[in-house]
Amino acid sequence: MTRFEIFTxxxxxxxKTVSDFVAREIHPHVEQWxxxxxxxxxxxxxxxxxxxxxxxxxxxxxxxxPDLIADAVVNEELALCGSGGVAAGIGGxxxxxxxxxxxxxxxxxxxxxxxxxxxxxxxxxxxxxxxxAGSDVASLETRAVRDGNHYLVNGSKMFxxxxxxxxxxxxxxxxxxxxxxxxxxxxxxxxxxxxxARRIETVGWRxxxxxxxxxxxxxxxxxxxxxxxxQGFIAIMKNFQWERLIMALGAVSAxxxxxxxGIDYARxxxxxxxxxAKFQTWRHRFADLETEIAAARAxxxxxxxxxxxxxxALREVSMAKWLACEIGWKVADEALQVHGGYGYxxxxxxxxxxxxxxxxxxxxxxxxxMKEIIAKTYGF
Amino acid sequence: MAADPEIRSSIFTxxxxxxxTSVRAFxxxxxxxxxxxxxxxxxxxDWVFTKLGEQGxxxxxxxxxxxxxxxxxxxxxxxKEEMARVGSGGVxxxxxxxxDMATPPILKFGTEAQKQEYxxxxxxxxxxxxxxxxxxxAGSDVASIETSAVRDGSDWVINGRKIFITNGCRAHFCTLVARTDRGLIDxxxxxxxxxASSINPRKPAGHHGFSLFLVPTDTPGWQVAxxxxxxxxxxxxxxxxxxxxxxxxxxxxxGVQGEGFQQIMWELQGERLVGVAGSIAGSRLLLERCxxxxxxxxxxxxxxxxxxxxxxxxATMATEIEAAGALxxxxxxxxxxxxxxxxxxxxxxxxxxxxxxxxxxxxxxIFGGASYxxxxxxxxxxxxxxxxxxxxxxxxxxxxxxxxxMGL
Numbered sequence: 001m002t003r004f005e006i007f008t009x010x011x012x013x014x015x016k017t018v019s020d021f022v023a024r025e026i027h028p029h030v031e032q033w034x035x036x037x038x039x040x041x042x043x044x045x046x047x048x049x050x051x052x053x054x055x056x057x058x059x060x061x062x063x064x065x066p067d068l069i070a071d072a073v074v075n076e077e078l079a080l081c082g083s084g085g086v087a088a089g090i091g092g093x094x095x096x097x098x099x100x101x102x103x104x105x106x107x108x109x110x111x112x113x114x115x116x117x118x119x120x121x122x123x124x125x126x127x128x129x130x131x132x133a134g135s136d137v138a139s140l141e142t143r144a145v146r147d148g149n150h151y152l153v154n155g156s157k158m159f160x161x162x163x164x165x166x167x168x169x170x171x172x173x174x175x176x177x178x179x180x181x182x183x184x185x186x187x188x189x190x191x192x193x194x195x196x197a198r199r200i201e202t203v204g205w206r207x208x209x210x211x212x213x214x215x216x217x218x219x220x221x222x223x224x225x226x227x228x229x230x231q232g233f234i235a236i237m238k239n240f241q242w243e244r245l246i247m248a249l250g251a252v253s254a255x256x257x258x259x260x261x262g263i264d265y266a267r268x269x270x271x272x273x274x275x276x277a278k279f280q281t282w283r284h285r286f287a288d289l290e291t292e293i294a295a296a297r298a299x300x301x302x303x304x305x306x307x308x309x310x311x312x313a314l315r316e317v318s319m320a321k322w323l324a325c326e327i328g329w330k331v332a333d334e335a336l337q338v339h340g341g342y343g344y345x346x347x348x349x350x351x352x353x354x355x356x357x358x359x360x361x362x363x364x365x366x367x368x369x370m371k372e373i374i375a376k377t378y379g380f
Numbered sequence: 381m382a383a384d385p386e387i388r389s390s391i392f393t394x395x396x397x398x399x400x401t402s403v404r405a406f407x408x409x410x411x412x413x414x415x416x417x418x419x420x421x422x423x424x425x426d427w428v429f430t431k432l433g434e435q436g437x438x439x440x441x442x443x444x445x446x447x448x449x450x451x452x453x454x455x456x457x458x459x460k461e462e463m464a465r466v467g468s469g470g471v472x473x474x475x476x477x478x479x480d481m482a483t484p485p486i487l488k489f490g491t492e493a494q495k496q497e498y499x500x501x502x503x504x505x506x507x508x509x510x511x512x513x514x515x516x517x518a519g520s521d522v523a524s525i526e527t528s529a530v531r532d533g534s535d536w537v538i539n540g541r542k543i544f545i546t547n548g549c550r551a552h553f554c555t556l557v558a559r560t561d562r563g564l565i566d567x568x569x570x571x572x573x574x575x576a577s578s579i580n581p582r583k584p585a586g587h588h589g590f591s592l593f594l595v596p597t598d599t600p601g602w603q604v605a606x607x608x609x610x611x612x613x614x615x616x617x618x619x620x621x622x623x624x625x626x627x628x629x630x631x632x633x634x635g636v637q638g639e640g641f642q643q644i645m646w647e648l649q650g651e652r653l654v655g656v657a658g659s660i661a662g663s664r665l666l667l668e669r670c671x672x673x674x675x676x677x678x679x680x681x682x683x684x685x686x687x688x689x690x691x692x693x694x695a696t697m698a699t700e701i702e703a704a705g706a707l708x709x710x711x712x713x714x715x716x717x718x719x720x721x722x723x724x725x726x727x728x729x730x731x732x733x734x735x736x737x738x739x740x741x742x743x744x745x746i747f748g749g750a751s752y753x754x755x756x757x758x759x760x761x762x763x764x765x766x767x768x769x770x771x772x773x774x775x776x777x778x779x780x781x782x783x784x785x786m787g788l
Contacts, residue, residue, distance in 0.1 A: 002388035004713060263788070277788055287782035291727040298706035299699075305389040319699040374698060375691035378671055 006301055006308070011073050018077040021050060030083045030207075034352065039086050039207045041123070041165070044093065048120025053094050057102055061110055062118040068242075068308065071095075075246045079253035082349060084356025085207030087250060092161035092208070093117065095246055096239070097124020100170040104185060104227040104235045113168055113187060125166035127157040127188075127213055128236055134159075135369040137172065137236055138180040142215065144173035149222050151175070151186060153194070153215040163211020164199040166190065171213075172232050180233035185226040194218030204355030241314065243364050244321035245307060248300040251328035251360045255293045258328075258353040259286070262335030265342075265350075282338060289331050296324040315377040322370035325360030332357040391709045391716075396458050399440070399451075403462040406435060415467040418615040419760065424471055426508065426550065429478065433505025438479050442487060446495050447503045453716030456480060460654045461661035467757055469764030470616030472658050477546045478502060480654045482509035482555040485592060485647050489635030498553055498594055510551035512542040512595075512621065513644060519544075520777040522557065522590070522644060527623065529558040529591060536593065536633070538601070538626040544771075548619025549607050554595045557644050560637055561589025590640035593632045601626030612763030649725050652772045653715060656732035657708050659768040663701045663739040666761055670694060670746045690746065697739050704732040723785040730778035733768040740765040 007015075025046060033039040047053050055071040057063025065071070075095070078087045098117035101110055101124065116122040133140040142155025153173055163169060168189045176182030188195055195218045197211045227235055263286055266277035276282055303316035332354040336343040339350050361367045392400070410431060418424040432438050441456040442448025449455070456479060463472035486499045501507035518524035527540025538558055542548070595602065601624045608618040635643050671694060674685030684690045711724040740762040744751040751758040769775050 001386075003386055004388055004391055006387065263786070283783035283788045284776070284779040286786060286788055287730075287779040290782060290786060291731050294724070294727045295703040295707045295731045298710050299703035301710075302389070302702070302706040305387055308387040309389045311389055315698075316702065319702050323699050323703055368692070371692040371695035374695035375685075378685075378694060378698065379675065380685040380691040380694065 004305075006069055006304060007073070008069075011069055014070055015073045015077060017050070018052065018074055019080070021046075021052075022077055022081045026078075026081045026083075026086060030081065030086070031349075033086070033207045034083060037206050038209070039083075039089065043086070044090070044120035044123055046120070047090060047094075048118060053098070053120055054118035056099065057114065057118060061102070061114050072246065072249055072304065075250050076253040079250035080257050082257070083207050083352070084254070084359070085205040087254075088161050088205050088359075089208040091246065091250070092126065093124050093166075095243060096126035097162065097166060097168065097170055099242070100124075100126060100185065100226060100235070100239060101187070103239065104231075105187075109187070109224075109226065122167040123162055123165060125160055125162035125169045125211070127160045127163065127169045127171040129159050130156060131158045135365045137183070137233060140172055140174060140183065142171070142173050144175050144184065144186055144220070146175070146222070147219070150219045151222060151225075153186065153188065153218040153220055155215055157211075157213040159200070160197075160211045160213055162209055163213050164197040164209040165211075169213065170226060171215075172236060175229050181230055183232035183236075184229045185232040185235060186220050187224040187226060188215070188218065188220050189224075192218055192220060204352070204358055206355075240365065241307065241317050244317050244370075245300070245304055247360065247364045248296070248303070248317075248320040248324035251324040251357070252293060252297045252300055254353070254357060255289075255296070255324075255328040255331040258332050258335045258350070258357065259289050259293065261350050261353065262286070262289075262331075262338045265335075266338050269340075276338065285334060285338075289334055292327045293331065296320070296327045300324050315374055318365075318370040318373040318377075321364065322361065322367040325357075326367060328357045328360045391454055391713045392458070393454075396454055399455055400458045400462060402435075403437060403459055404465060406437070407462050407465045411466045411471060415471075415615075415757075418471065419468050422614050423617060424468070424474070424615045428471065429475070429505035429508055431505070432475060433503060438475070438505050439503035440479075442483075442499070442503055446487065447500050454712060457654065457657050457712055460658040464658055464661035464665055468615045468760070469662070469767070470613040473613055473655075473767075474547050474616045476651075476654050476658065477511055478505075478509050481647065481651045482511040482547075484650055485555055485634060485643055486594070488646070489592065489643055490594075491631070493631065494594055494634065501552075507552040508547055508550055510545050510547040510554045510597075510619075511647075512545055512548075512554045512556040514544045515541055516543050520773045522641060523587065525557055525559055525590060527556070527558045529560050529593060529628075532627075534630045536628045536630070538593070538595075538623045538628060540623050541605075542621040542623075544608070545619045545621055546616055548621055549604050549617040551597050553597060554602075554621075555634065556593045556595050557590055557640050558593060559589050560591040560640070561586060587641045588638040590644070591637045592634040592640045592643055593628060594634050595626070595628060595632065599626055599628065611766065612760070613767055614760075646720070648773065649715065649720065649722060652729040653708065653712055653725050655768060655772045656704075656729045656736070657712065659736035659765055660701060660704050660708060660732050662761060662765060663697075663704075663736045666739055666743045666758075667694070667697055667701060669758070670697070670743050673747060684746070693742060693746065697742055700735040701739060704728070704735040708732055723782055726773075726778045726781045726785075729768075729772065730775055730782065733775060733778075736765050737769050 051064055052074050054063030055065045055067050057065055101114045117124050130140050144151040144153045168187050171186050171188045173186050174182050175184040194216045196214050200210045200212055202210050267275050269276050300320040303313050303320040306313035306316050335350050336354045342348050343350050436449045437459055439448030440451045441453050444450045483502050502509050529536045529538045603622045605620045605622045675683050677684050708728045711728045714721045743758055744762050747758050750756050
């Protein structure tokens with residue numbers, strides 16, 4: 001018997017656990033962490049202790065899954081923590097770095113990097129983007145040349161979430177000729193001579209580390225290759241689907257919270273003798289935003305169902321990613337607007353939602369890239 | 381990563397899809413070829429109802445005891461979606477009034493005799509139904525309805541005026557909303573007596589001041605005042621009705637006296653959902669047409685779909701249609717499972733209506749000058765679709781409902 005509802009009562013119980021954890025151990029610290037521009041490494045271990053980093057994996061790797069729906073619950077709840085950077089830092093590890101090890105690595109590689117990733121002892125990152133190659137992955141230039149039992153890596157990576165604090169980076173490198181067939185994945189560990197990471201300041205997501213990585217004659221053991229040589233591009237395309245799905249799920253979740261920030265403020269604040277929430281223009285705008293969030297959620301869940309059912313969901317995932325992220329950003333802009341002057345002050349959290357949500361239509365493939373993909377599925 | 385065999389990605393089962401195939405074949409064979417002629421005539425023949433009835437399509441979600449197919453709510457959604465393929469919005473709208481607006485209250489609130497008299501023939505297609513809610517001064521603001529029903533002995537005497545009544549010119553019966561409230565007239569001496577003149581029509585009645593009636597349209601006093609000329613939906617008839625001392629027997633009352641407001645609010649949920657489902661089904665067809673046209677039509681040496689702005693326009697339309705569809709299906713799933721998701725249905729109607737109208741407008745743009753010519757059907761879709769943002773409750777009314785349900 002199949003079901004249309006995605007979440008079971010067990011998933012809802014997990015949601016409660018994660019929600020309590022976020023409320024107790026993350027949310028109270030967000031303001032401080034934002035001022036610090038960082039959150040403690042310890043948080044990864046707390047996620048590990050609670051079993052929240054291993055929901056996609058079998059018990060032999062320390063997981064309790066595989067259950068992608070449970071994993072998605074974590075992303076939805078984490079998006080409510082009030083700091084986009086915390087969600088990004090955990091997600092960059094959970095859904096990118098370590099997930100690549102699981103999906104494309106050998107059993108030995110999984111034991112080496114995945115198992116300690118699931119406990120939160122080591123932190124992973126994914127390095128694909130370069131200064132001149134983002135969604136156009138096939139044009140990346142970082143080169144890895146075989147030298148005995150090693151690869152000699154030269155090049156650089158840009159905008160890598162967790163890049164400047166990760167213990168290992170799953171790095172897309174060119175081992176072959178031009179185009180997508182020449183791309184492979186190498187796991188490069190921190191401390192490898194020739195590997196340097198610099199943190200870049202970002203307009204939002206300020207608690208997460210965004211890194212620029214450089215590799216200068218960096219010698220990486222050949223056994224660090226994930227999957228076969230030349231298979232990197234396909235792996236990246238495959239995981240894009242998951243990355244974009246959780247971005248859509250997170251965007252919807254965060255948008256709902258941001259809308260609530262706006263509504264709460266509008267109820268408190270009076271103008272011309274009544275709460276501004278009672279003015280029809282705001283009542284109707286809130287109704288529109290609630291509706292658009294509902295539409296984005298329905299679309300995202302539709303894409304998620306197709307993905308879970310094993311159907312081709314490339315089109316729907318691309319649709320959900322751009323629509324949810326655009327609506328997330330729009331909601332934040334409107335929530336800022338209803339705050340008036342206070343919205344512009346750093347002491348009100350709505351400005352952070354505004355800055356953090358702006359990455360949605362950019363990261364993981366821009367809205368324009370999503371539309372390119374969708375148009376291609378229609379033969380354009 | 382293994383697929384999850386427990387999850388299905390659609391509310392439609394293989395049985396629904398089989399039904400869809402049958403309905404589509406019927407629509408394409410029996411109805412669509414006449415679309416142009418019906419549009420020009422400003423009408424379609426009554427045999428459409430009887431033919432649909434013979435196929436069982438007018439009673440898909442009605443139980444077998446009243447001649448229905450015993451299917452679920454989703455099956456009636458399939459009919460609404462496929463009716464978009466007629467290519468003339470008025471036909472689908474007229475049929476939706478028959479199946480999902482005027483008759484569900486009879487099944488839900490009617491007596492056995494009323495079901496036999498009205499519902500059974502409506503499902504057969506031998507009696508055509510209309511729904512009488514809107515008035516010159518009362519649309520979604522149902523509480524302002526002025527048409528009054530006053531007791532006279534065991535009879536009801538009805539006076540008033542209804543407007544924008546789909547099927548009104550040809551209907552055999554009307555599911556009518558009228559005020560039966562007499563409590564609000566206690567502010568003057570005229571409150572004694574309880575005749576028609578004793579109701580103050582300017583004063584809104586309370587929510588328990590309304591009742592539903594089943595009115596045969598051959599009742600003396602029922603009069604089609606005029607047939608209204610519309611911007612779109614040309615193949616359907618839209619009437620203004622005048623009721624002048626129209627006398628009905630006691631058993632014309634449908635359901636419980638004084639509960640008409642709640643009953644019609646319930647009816648409106650199904651109306652909004654099928655209305656917007658049909659509109660978005662039309663949007664999907666338009667997207668297909670646009671997609672084909674963008675491959676055929678060339679400018680500056682390549683198909684217009686190969687120009688990035690047109691490709692992205694199509695991607696945007698497709699995304700919004702998919703989102704609207706997902707929102708509608710989620711609401712329909714819940715409604716079909718016996719829930720009463722007013723907020724979700726209102727959001728689906730609001731979002732879907734805006735998307736449908738926007739998609740039709742973008743289709744005009746993609747077809748360029750050709751779209752503006754009456755010989756192409758794009759302009760018809762554009763005109764027909766505009767109604768969804770008005771009929772069944774405007775966008776603005778939806779926002780009122782949604783914001784109220786948000787506690788605002």
